[in-house]
Amino acid sequence: xxxxxxxxxxxxxxxxxxxxxxxxxxxxxxxxxxxxxxxxxxxxxxxxxxxxxxxxxxxxxxxxxxxxxxxxxxxxxxxxxxxxxxxxxxxxxxxxxxxxxxxxxxxxxxxxxxxxxxxxxxxxxxxxxxxxxxxxxxxxxxxxxxxxxxxxxxxxxxxxxxxxxxxxxxxxxxxxxxxxxxxxxxxxxxxxxxxxxxxxxxxxxxxxxxxxxxxxxxxxxxxxxxxxxxxxxxxxxxxxxxxxxxxxxxxxxxxxxxxxxxxxxxxxxxxxxxxxxxxxxxxxxxxxxxxxxxxxxxxxxxxxxxxxxxxxxxxxxxxxxxxxxxxxxxxxxxxxxxxxxx
Numbered sequence: 001x002x003x004x005x006x007x008x009x010x011x012x013x014x015x016x017x018x019x020x021x022x023x024x025x026x027x028x029x030x031x032x033x034x035x036x037x038x039x040x041x042x043x044x045x046x047x048x049x050x051x052x053x054x055x056x057x058x059x060x061x062x063x064x065x066x067x068x069x070x071x072x073x074x075x076x077x078x079x080x081x082x083x084x085x086x087x088x089x090x091x092x093x094x095x096x097x098x099x100x101x102x103x104x105x106x107x108x109x110x111x112x113x114x115x116x117x118x119x120x121x122x123x124x125x126x127x128x129x130x131x132x133x134x135x136x137x138x139x140x141x142x143x144x145x146x147x148x149x150x151x152x153x154x155x156x157x158x159x160x161x162x163x164x165x166x167x168x169x170x171x172x173x174x175x176x177x178x179x180x181x182x183x184x185x186x187x188x189x190x191x192x193x194x195x196x197x198x199x200x201x202x203x204x205x206x207x208x209x210x211x212x213x214x215x216x217x218x219x220x221x222x223x224x225x226x227x228x229x230x231x232x233x234x235x236x237x238x239x240x241x242x243x244x245x246x247x248x249x250x251x252x253x254x255x256x257x258x259x260x261x262x263x264x265x266x267x268x269x270x271x272x273x274x275x276x277x278x279x280x281x282x283x284x285x286x287x288x289x290x291x292x293x294x295x296x297x298x299x300x301x302x303x304x305x306x307x308x309x310x311x312x313x314x315x316x317x318x319x320x321x322x323x324x325x326x327x328x329x330x331x332x333x334x335x336x337x338x339x340x341x342x
Contacts, residue, residue, distance in 0.1 A: 012028060013028065013030070013031045013032075013035075016043040017038050018045070020221040021223070022168065022175060023047070023049050023050075024049065024164065025048035026051075026160070027052070027053050028053060029056070031054070033157040037157065040245045050171045051142045054145050054163075055109060055144060055145070055146050057146050058150075077104075081096070095131045096128065104133060116135070123139050124138070125170075129162045130162070131147065132146060133146045138170065143163065145163045165236065168221075170294070172223065173297055173298060177223030178221075179222075179284065180221075180222060180284065180285070181285055182202060182219070183202035183220070184214070184220035184233070185205065185209040185214055190252070191252055192253045192254055192255075193231060193254075194258055195256065195283045196283070197281045201318065203217045203218070205217070208322070215231055218236055219234045220233070228308075229251065229252045229305060230251055231251075232249045233249065252308075253309075256313075257312070257313050260315070261315035261316065263315060264317070264320040266313070267313045268312050269311050271307045277311075
């Protein structure tokens, strides 16, 4: 389903982002910082697959204030947020204070969004992103991110960026795709993916591969298309200079699960082991914020993916000249044997 853009109202900015041939429209005020972050991924298309609206909460205008928040609503809201909290950085505590929550619930547009969420909780998501709150309707594929106007510009850009990642993850799950927490590099028209948690060496892999096209040093999208699985570049990563275009993609070659060591070694692993590793260590972005049906889809997609492509455990040091020794082969031996037997 494509969403056709409406006429611009109230001086709102809007533009469309293209990642992995999935189009998401973002609409709100003061979006120049986000536009800069996504340069190279801006589309001229007039329709989108999903929408992210962005609204500032300010209580200066009494027209939008709602009085007398019920304690029941406040308690329910706190319960939801504690269960669905995405915190970027080192803090492990919920960053919203009770007075902030009261400010959200006192705003007319936010209260309406919360009411719609409660009315159809099976088809809606509510997620706390640092100090902002995202409501997302999975049927309409439309999200609204609310944040407090008093928060500074840096926080605002970060939280819009994280909300876009959440929405993209959910749309990808329903279009035969997902995002791996990995570095992605193209060699001989094949995409090689290097998975692992933060600090394991993904950026090191990207830096040592700069003479090759780099999809990302942190997040790579994969989707099943007519020609098979493809890996797509994203604008997300520690060093965004590696990729500045949505036109960079390639069919999958091999997958490597990274481990730091003094020696460079490769050990091929089974599809079952690769699935287990894929689901652990945050190797799939935002998979913990899923419904049961979404998680089943992710599992089934991983099952088909890792049965097609070889996966390896790769131990390396930052001084390793790993490209000279990287294993390259087409498909899995166990899957080829099955085909021969049949």
